[in-house]
Amino acid sequence: MAKKLAIIYGTGFGNTGLMAKAIEEGARESGLDVLIKKVDEATLADVENADAIAIGLATYKGAGMPSVIKYVESLAKVPLKNKVGTAFGSYGWSGEGPLFITKVLSSYGMSVIDPPLRIKRIPEEEGLEECRKLGRLLAEKLKK
Numbered sequence: 001m002a003k004k005l006a007i008i009y010g011t012g013f014g015n016t017g018l019m020a021k022a023i024e025e026g027a028r029e030s031g032l033d034v035l036i037k038k039v040d041e042a043t044l045a046d047v048e049n050a051d052a053i054a055i056g057l058a059t060y061k062g063a064g065m066p067s068v069i070k071y072v073e074s075l076a077k078v079p080l081k082n083k084v085g086t087a088f089g090s091y092g093w094s095g096e097g098p099l100f101i102t103k104v105l106s107s108y109g110m111s112v113i114d115p116p117l118r119i120k121r122i123p124e125e126e127g128l129e130e131c132r133k134l135g136r137l138l139a140e141k142l143k144k
Ligand SMILES: Cc1cc2nc3c(=O)[nH]c(=O)nc-3n(C[C@H](O)[C@H](O)[C@H](O)COP(=O)(O)O)c2cc1C
Pocket: 010, 011, 012, 013, 014, 015, 016, 017, 057, 058, 059, 060, 061, 062, 063, 090, 091, 092, 093, 094, 095, 096, 120, 121, 122
C-alpha cells in the first residue's frame, strides 16, 4: 500500500497555499497518497493516519498563523513518534512560523526535516520547484 502524506496548511493570501499544492505534486509524482487540507478542516485523524506530515503556515506579526499553531499544539495527543515531519511557509522578512513548527514537531519525537522550507512572498517557478523537491524528499524518507 502507498505511504501517506498529510499536508495541512494555513494561508492568508494564498502564497503558502501555492507551496502546499506544489509539495503535493512532487509527493504524488513519487507515489505517495496525499491528503491536502486547510487547517480549519483538518482533524486529528488526518495526521494519525499519515506516515508523514507537512505543516504550512504564513508568518504574520512576528509569529506563525495562530490557527495552525493551535492545531499543531493539539497534536500532542496523537502518537507521532518516528513519523516524518516538515514545516513550510511563505513569509515577508522574518519567517518565524515554520521555524516554530519545526521545533514543536521535533519535540513530539518526529523525524523532522530541518531547516524548514521558507519562500519569500509569492513563490515563483524556482520556489515551486523547491516545493516539488520537498514532496519527493518526503517520499524518499518514507522508503527507508
Ligand atoms: C499585516 C501583515 C503582517 C506581516 N507580518 C510579517 C512578519 O512579522 N514577518 C514576516 O516574515 N512576514 C510578515 N508578513 C508577510 C507575509 O508573511 C507574506 O505576505 C506572506 O507571503 C503571506 O503568505 P500567505 O499568502 O500564505 O498568507 C506580514 C504581512 C501582513 C499583511
